[in-house]
Amino acid sequence: MQEPFFGQIDPPQRLLMGPGPVNVHPRVLRAMSADMLGQFDPEMTEYMNQTMALYRQVFMTSNRWTFLIDGTARAGIEAAMVSLVEPGARILIVRAGRFGLLLSEIAERIGADVRTLDLEWGEVATPEAIEAAIVAHRPAVFACIHGDTSTTMAQPLEGVGEICRKHGVLSYVDATATLGGMAVDVDGWGVDVVTGGLQKCMGGPPGSSPITISDCAAEHIFRRRHVESGIRAADATDGIGARIGSNYFDLAMVMDYWSEKRLNHHTEATTMLYGARECARVMLEEGLATRFARHRAASAAVTAGLRAMGLNVFGQDAFRMTNVTGVWIPEGVNGDAVRARMREDFEIEIGTAFGPLAGRIWRIGAMGYNAMKHKVLHTIGALDTVLAGQGYAVRRGEGVDAALAAWNATLQDAA
Numbered sequence: 094m095q096e097p098f099f100g101q102i103d104p105p106q107r108l109l110m111g112p113g114p115v116n117v118h119p120r121v122l123r124a125m126s127a128d129m130l131g132q133f134d135p136e137m138t139e140y141m142n143q144t145m146a147l148y149r150q151v152f153m154t155s156n157r158w159t160f161l162i163d164g165t166a167r168a169g170i171e172a173a174m175v176s177l178v179e180p181g182a183r184i185l186i187v188r189a190g191r192f193g194l195l196l197s198e199i200a201e202r203i204g205a206d207v208r209t210l211d212l213e214w215g216e217v218a219t220p221e222a223i224e225a226a227i228v229a230h231r232p233a234v235f236a237c238i239h240g241d242t243s244t245t246m247a248q249p250l251e252g253v254g255e256i257c258r259k260h261g262v263l264s265y266v267d268a269t270a271t272l273g274g275m276a277v278d279v280d281g282w283g284v285d286v287v288t289g290g291l292q293k294c295m296g297g298p299p300g301s302s303p304i305t306i307s308d309c310a311a312e313h314i315f316r317r318r319h320v321e322s323g324i325r326a327a328d329a330t331d332g333i334g335a336r337i338g339s340n341y342f343d344l345a346m347v348m349d350y351w352s353e354k355r356l357n358h359h360t361e362a363t364t365m366l367y368g369a370r371e372c373a374r375v376m377l378e379e380g381l382a383t384r385f386a387r388h389r390a391a392s393a394a395v396t397a398g399l400r401a402m403g404l405n406v407f408g409q410d411a412f413r414m415t416n417v418t419g420v421w422i423p424e425g426v427n428g429d430a431v432r433a434r435m436r437e438d439f440e441i442e443i444g445t446a447f448g449p450l451a452g453r454i455w456r457i458g459a460m461g462y463n464a465m466k467h468k469v470l471h472t473i474g475a476l477d478t479v480l481a482g483q484g485y486a487v488r489r490g491e492g493v494d495a496a497l498a499a500w501n502a503t504l505q506d507a508a
């Protein structure tokens with residue numbers, strides 16, 4: 094019998110205008126083709142230190158503990174949760190979409206006492222509601238999502254760190270979808286732990302999760318470091334806390350590896366580190382303000398284009414993520430058929446949706462390397478043609494003009 098054999102990887106040139114992953118910046122791909130180094134080679138440890146310094150700027154923080162978790166964004170989430178939250182400890186989670194639900198699922202697996210602030214998909218929590226829930230539940234940890242791609246809304250976080258600190262609560266924020274596209278103002282927000290990913294607005298591939306940790310949270314985590322002589326009981330009463338229930342995601346061990354101690358833990362994923370480092374370099378070279386304005390222009394162009402075509406944009410303008418836009422699938426239009434035509438005729442991917450929004454909205458992303466004028470215009474133009482082919486022909490041809498005008502107007506305002 095003939096053994097199976099397959100050709101070289103040669104993917105079609107798709108334009109990825111969904112909620113991620115997105116097309117990777119060519120400089121990042123080039124960086125990732127560089128050769129390996131030994132993990133304790135001085136060149137390698139210097140690259141690690143440089144990556145920490147670059148990501149402090151990306152996260153707008155002076156946190157010493159700013160580094161990478163090897164794995165997709167969910168690895169950063171899991172590392173933060175398992176290291177911050179002890180079995181039996183109380184955690185308060187804002188749930189307004191798919192990723193809030195993920196946080197509570199992870200917390201349940203840890204064996205935490207999970208309390209939630211539940212909102213309709215598309216809503217965001219006010220600072221007053223967050224404080225009231227903290228007062229009511231008295232959690233040890235507060236957790237929420239910055240931009241929940243499932244709803245395309247961004248949770249405002251100004252003042253939230255202060256509220257948490259006032260009540261002695263450690264805070265965690267998942268900023269996977271917004272890092273690199275909107276301000277993830279870690280020190281300004283005053284939150285303790287924030288994680289991200291590369292495959293959204295950082296313009297990289299999935300597989301590395303930048304994380305930043307305040308000194309206060311790091312102290313809490315180091316206190317949970319298991320003693321060398323053996324395993325601690327989860328119910329130890331000396332205030333040191335329970336051992337972190339994961340080896341790979343034990344942030345105390347991972348911090349020892351990234352510190353001058355260089356205590357061996359995993360082997361840092363060399364290629365992903367090269368890629369993450371280049372993502373940050375591309376971002377910082379562009380400048381944070383310029384980059385955020387470019388994402389705002391893309392978002393304004395997408396929403397203006399969709400509205401000019403007669404479509405209804407999902408959610409509240411005041412809380413819109415500037416890198417992914419939800420749009421209601423019009424009555425009588427087959428959402429999956431439209432996505433298939435976009436892909437097959439135009440090589441463009443747009444996103445579907447989850448949970449209560451499944452089959453009801455599309456999600457159109459313009460993130461990182463794809464938050465570009467021509468890519469947005471191609472997408473809106475293609476959607477116009479595809480919708481017409483599906484018998485939906487309200488205001489044909491107006492989308493692209495409106496998108497272009499909105500792009501230019503937004504960047505003029507920013508200048």
Ligand SMILES: *Cc1c(COP(=O)(O)O)cnc(C)c1O
Binds near residue numbers: 165166241268299
């Ligand atoms: C995309 C996304 C993730 C995904 O994590 P991966 O493990 O990289 O798939 C997590 N959180 C949010 C808010 C996201 O938008």
